[in-house]
Amino acid sequence: MSDARSRMVARAAREIAPGMVVNLGIGLPTKVVNYLPADFPVCLHSENGLTGIGPTLPYDKADRNLIDAGGAYVSTIPGSAFFDSAVSFALVRSGRLDLTLLGAFEVAQNGDLANWKIPGKFSPGAGGAIELAQKARRVVVMTTHCDRKGNPKLLEACTLPLTAKGRVARIYSDMAVVDVTLEGFALIELAEGVSLPELREATGAPIAIPAGDIPTF
Amino acid sequence: MKLPDKSTTLEEAVAAIPQGATVLVGGFGVPGTPFTLLHELARQGQRDLVLVKNDANEAGMGIDHLIASGQVRKLIVTHLGLNANAIAAMNEGKIEVEFCAQGILAERIRAGGAGLGAILTDIGIDTELANGKQVVEMDGRPMLVEPALRADVALVHAATADPFGNLAYAATARNFNPLMAMAATQVIAEAETLLPLGGLAADVVETPGAFVDQVVELTELSQEYGIVRR
Numbered sequence: 001m002s003d004a005r006s007r008m009v010a011r012a013a014r015e016i017a018p019g020m021v022v023n024l025g026i027g028l029p030t031k032v033v034n035y036l037p038a039d040f041p042v043c044l045h046s047e048n049g050l051t052g053i054g055p056t057l058p059y060d061k062a063d064r065n066l067i068d069a070g071g072a073y074v075s076t077i078p079g080s081a082f083f084d085s086a087v088s089f090a091l092v093r094s095g096r097l098d099l100t101l102l103g104a105f106e107v108a109q110n111g112d113l114a115n116w117k118i119p120g121k122f123s124p125g126a127g128g129a130i131e132l133a134q135k136a137r138r139v140v141v142m143t144t145h146c147d148r149k150g151n152p153k154l155l156e157a158c159t160l161p162l163t164a165k166g167r168v169a170r171i172y173s174d175m176a177v178v179d180v181t182l183e184g185f186a187l188i189e190l191a192e193g194v195s196l197p198e199l200r201e202a203t204g205a206p207i208a209i210p211a212g213d214i215p216t217f
Numbered sequence: 218m219k220l221p222d223k224s225t226t227l228e229e230a231v232a233a234i235p236q237g238a239t240v241l242v243g244g245f246g247v248p249g250t251p252f253t254l255l256h257e258l259a260r261q262g263q264r265d266l267v268l269v270k271n272d273a274n275e276a277g278m279g280i281d282h283l284i285a286s287g288q289v290r291k292l293i294v295t296h297l298g299l300n301a302n303a304i305a306a307m308n309e310g311k312i313e314v315e316f317c318a319q320g321i322l323a324e325r326i327r328a329g330g331a332g333l334g335a336i337l338t339d340i341g342i343d344t345e346l347a348n349g350k351q352v353v354e355m356d357g358r359p360m361l362v363e364p365a366l367r368a369d370v371a372l373v374h375a376a377t378a379d380p381f382g383n384l385a386y387a388a389t390a391r392n393f394n395p396l397m398a399m400a401a402t403q404v405i406a407e408a409e410t411l412l413p414l415g416g417l418a419a420d421v422v423e424t425p426g427a428f429v430d431q432v433v434e435l436t437e438l439s440q441e442y443g444i445v446r447r
Contacts, residue, residue, distance in 0.1 A: 047319060048245040048389045062444050065248045065376075065388040071299070073444065084391045085245070085271070086327045089320020093340065117345075124298030127272075128319035130341050165343035 001031075004174040004191055005144075010035045011189070011217040012101060012142050012172040016042055020098040021091070023047070023132055026070035028142045029101035045097060047128040049088050052080030069128065089128065093135045100136035102129065104143040104171075106158045109184035109205040111168040113141065114160035126163065133164035145173035145202050152204030154178065154185060175199055177217065183208065189215045220381040220414055223432050230405045230431040231257040234370050237290075238263065241326065241371040241401055242270040242280060243394035246299070249386070250279045251374040251407045252441040254433070258372075259283055269293040269326070269368060271319065271393055273303035278441050284312060293366070295319040318346060321363055323396055329367030330399025330428075336363050371401035375424070378408035379415070382429025383422040391423070398424040405431045409438065 001009070009028060013035035016022055021043045024030050033053075036042065044053040047069040054075035057063075062073035091097060106114040113133050116126040133139055146152055154171065170188075171178045176199055177189040186208040190199065196209060231254060234240065240258075244250030259282040266289050273294060274281050283289050284306050291313040297303040307314045317325070324336050337360040341347055351362040373394040376387035384406055386394055398404055406424075411434035 046389075048248075049391050050389055059444050059446050063388060064442060064444050065390040067246055067248055067389055069245075071246050071445075071447075082386075082388055082391055084395045085319065085323035085393050086396055089323055092320060093338075124304060125294060125296030125314075125316040126318060126344075126346075127296040127298075130318045130344060130346065131320045134340060134343075161345050162343055 002174070007191060007217055008142065008172050008174050011177060012140070015099060015101065015140055015170075016040075018042065021045055021051070021096055023092070023097055023100045023136065025100065025102040025129070025132070027103050029103065030070065030072075032101065045088075045091060046074070047085075047088055047092075049083045049085060050074070050080065052077050054080065089131055092128070092131050095135070095137060097132070097136045099138045099140065100132045101140050101142055102133060104141045104153060105147075106153055106155055106160050107141050107143070107168050107171055107180075108155050108158045109180065111166040111180040112158045113139070113163045113168050114158040115163050117161045119161065129163050133167050138169050139164070139167045141168050141171045143171065143173055145175040152202055155204040175202060178207065181208070186210070187214065189217050192216045220426065222380040223382050223426070223430060224380045224411060225431045225433060227253065227257050227433050230254070230433050231261055233403050233405065233431065234258060234261075234263050236263050237265040238369040239267040239269065241368045241393075241397040242268055243371075243373040243392065243397050244274070244279065245271045245389065245392035247278075247442065247445060248388065249374050249390035249392050249394050250274060251372045252279055252439055253435055254372045254405060254407050255279050255282065256439070259286055259288070262286070262288065264288050265290050267291045267293065269322075269366060271295050271322070273297035273300040275299045275445070276302045287311075291315065293317060293322070295322055316346065322366070323393060325363050325366040326393065326396045326400045328365035330396060333365050335365055337361070338363055366400065368401040369403060371397040371404045373398045373404065373406045375406050375408045377410045377412060377417055378406055378432050379412050379417045379426065380432060381414060382406060382426030382432050383417050384408070384424035384426070384429065385417060385421050386423055395423050399428045403431070404429045405433065407433045407435055409435050
């Protein structure tokens with residue numbers, strides 16, 4: 001992982017407060033656990049029917065019946081629980097899920113999220129993403145600031161099919177921490193070495209800049 | 218009194234699946250997928266099937282064999298991102314695919330198993346998953362009507378069973394299995410271990426045998442049940 005990405009993941013890990021029930025999306029969000037102390041009190045949820053996700057295991061130590069929603073061979077910790085898919089999403093929809101960290105193709109300045117379909121190119125289905133994005137108490141996005149072609153992912157409006165409307169509260173990118181407010185995007189922190197003109201250039205919507213010194217991560 | 222014995226052979230159990238059946242298939246990735254029942258279904262060759270499953274397994278595994286052999290008319294799934302063959306079959310129009318939000322698929326099946334007609338939910342109401350669905354107002358809020366899913370057949374995988382069809386599951390191999398085991402006219406369970414009646418304590422039974430029609434003991438676990446080294 002690039003240095004900027006590692007710092008983004010480390011910064012995003014501070015979203016997780018003691019006592020929370022948290023679902024981490026596949027990919028970058030899963031990596032935030034590496035930045036939590038081993039004894040940090042948090043309950044990680046996996047859509048396929050597990051609360052209390054333990055460390056990922058090497059193949060020779062893995063249990064063939066114990067995976068996370070991304071297919072990684074994980075383990076249990078003292079107090080873990082297994083349950084079926086209906087119970088798993090009852091937890092998500094009923095308000096018991098405090099936080100979800102998700103990836104994104106596009107995020108709009110009103111908090112709309114698109115992360116499941118690129119018509120004509122990528123449409124494998126949303127799995128549990130729609131319910132996570134629509135019902136977690138707090139929805140946070142972790143993403144590179146631009147796509148692989150350098151196009152902004154933070155936009156005035158999403159162009160791709162939506163996952164959920166108006167639900168994203170904050171974005172952690174490799175360039176900045178950005179909040180979604182009633183007035184649109186607002187800069188909270190800048191990644192070290194990123195200038196304001198660079199950030200504006202890479203952002204596809206207006207972004208409010210705080211007065212005074214801007215904290216870095 | 219004694220509980221009835223529903224244990225049977227693999228061949229006999231799968232022969233109960235008619236052409237054109239709608240079939241619920243347990244599993245989320247490898248855990249809980251009834252690979253042996255699926256293999257036998259591929260061997261017997263029933264066609265024009267509608268399969269309901271969380272995912273499409275991976276290429277060369279599970280329901281992928283049925284897609285490859287042209288036995289599948291339609292898939293109802295939550296995603297099929299791990300199976301390039303299934304995506305290609307969808308894009309080429311060889312199979313019809315209906316996507317459903319994961320927890321809503323679970324609730325539709327649960328409703329089917331509970332003898333209900335539909336559920337109401339706002340999940341996906343702002344997305345294209347709402348296209349073509351009936352909307353009703355409940356307590357002043359718009360809700361999608363998601364019809365219950367009840368099938369002709371359910372194929373489920375259990376860790377342990379008894380001859381009456383009481384089932385218990387392992388770890389994350391539960392997933393859709395306990396829900397599907399309630400939601401079909403013909404419920405066929407494969408079990409890694411078949412204990413005699415009384416061997417499965419009443420306290421650990423997750424699916425009561427009264428929901429289950431046939432039980433097949435697995436004499437061996439094929440490679441597909443094992444660890445996938447990616």
